[in-house]
Amino acid sequence: MRKNIVAGNWKMNLNRTEGIALVEDVLAKLPTDNNTHVVFAPSFVYLHKVAKMCANTSKVAAAAQDCSSNEKGAFTGEISANMIASCNARYVVLGHSERRANFKESNELLKTKVGQAFTNNLKVIFCCGESLVQRESGVHFDWINTQISESLFHLSSEEFKNIVIAYEPIWAIGTGVTASTDQAQEIHAFIRNILVDQYGLEVALSTSILYGGSCKPSNAKELFASQDIDGGLIGGASLNSDDFIAITQSF
Numbered sequence: 147m148r149k150n151i152v153a154g155n156w157k158m159n160l161n162r163t164e165g166i167a168l169v170e171d172v173l174a175k176l177p178t179d180n181n182t183h184v185v186f187a188p189s190f191v192y193l194h195k196v197a198k199m200c201a202n203t204s205k206v207a208a209a210a211q212d213c214s215s216n217e218k219g220a221f222t223g224e225i226s227a228n229m230i231a232s233c234n235a236r237y238v239v240l241g242h243s244e245r246r247a248n249f250k251e252s253n254e255l256l257k258t259k260v261g262q263a264f265t266n267n268l269k270v271i272f273c274c275g276e277s278l279v280q281r282e283s284g285v286h287f288d289w290i291n292t293q294i295s296e297s298l299f300h301l302s303s304e305e306f307k308n309i310v311i312a313y314e315p316i317w318a319i320g321t322g323v324t325a326s327t328d329q330a331q332e333i334h335a336f337i338r339n340i341l342v343d344q345y346g347l348e349v350a351l352s353t354s355i356l357y358g359g360s361c362k363p364s365n366a367k368e369l370f371a372s373q374d375i376d377g378g379l380i381g382g383a384s385l386n387s388d389d390f391i392a393i394t395q396s397f
């Protein structure tokens with residue numbers, strides 16, 4: 147059975163004190179069902195602290211929000227996958243639309259980052275998603291297929307088991323406009339089908355596919371009840387412990 151995952155992408159929010167308080171709150175109220183996993187993606191600066199706080203349960207983990215495409219060396223300001231793994235984080239988020247847009251991250255570059263992550267035994271939460279213009283012109287299916295296939299389809303079936311996909315329509319991120327459950331389910335089913343074609347049913351059915359984009363306590367239940375939506379990658383609502391806890395309890 148694939149995991150249900152609720153991951154909080156804090157982006158560039160919460161200082162160390164605020165972050166630690168939030169993790170404490172959430173850890174005190176973890177979902178009781180065995181299949182729900184919680185991931186925190188804080189700033190690099192206190193990733194180690196958050197990972198340490200998560201160390202006592204296999205159902206909670208820390209994630210980095212990005213990693214370098216290089217192994218090591220003269221890349222001032224960059225953080226390598228090895229450094230992330232050495233802080234006991236278990237995941238790295240790659241390909242977030244904000245990184246694709248603001249830092250010009252291409253599918254090709256992300257393929258390299260995935261390689262760095264896997265070399266260091268990190269699981270990858272791989273983000274994909276279309277803009278409103280792309281959706282309105284009907285190219286969103288092709289776009290998402292290309293994002294996934296160009297960055298991930300060089301992986302073996304065995305390697306792909308360490309991938310979590312996050313579908314995040316750009317028009318729904320931070321806008322308050324959530325994709326309808328039908329819109330999200332349609333894309334999630336599409337993604338699962340391309341995984342069936344590439345890797346077969348077993349891998350496709352065991353891959354968790356998360357939805358992200360204005361997911362909050364009021365819509366999480368309906369979204370997560372859909373056949374192919376296995377949780378969420380949460381931005382704004384992950385910064386408030388009551389909201390984030392409510393979302394983790396929405397399965």
Ligand code: 13P
Pocket residue numbers: 155242314318319320321322358359360361379380381382383
């Ligand atoms: P919001 O939940 O704030 O829309 O952000 C979603 C997101 O980008 C998570 O990675």
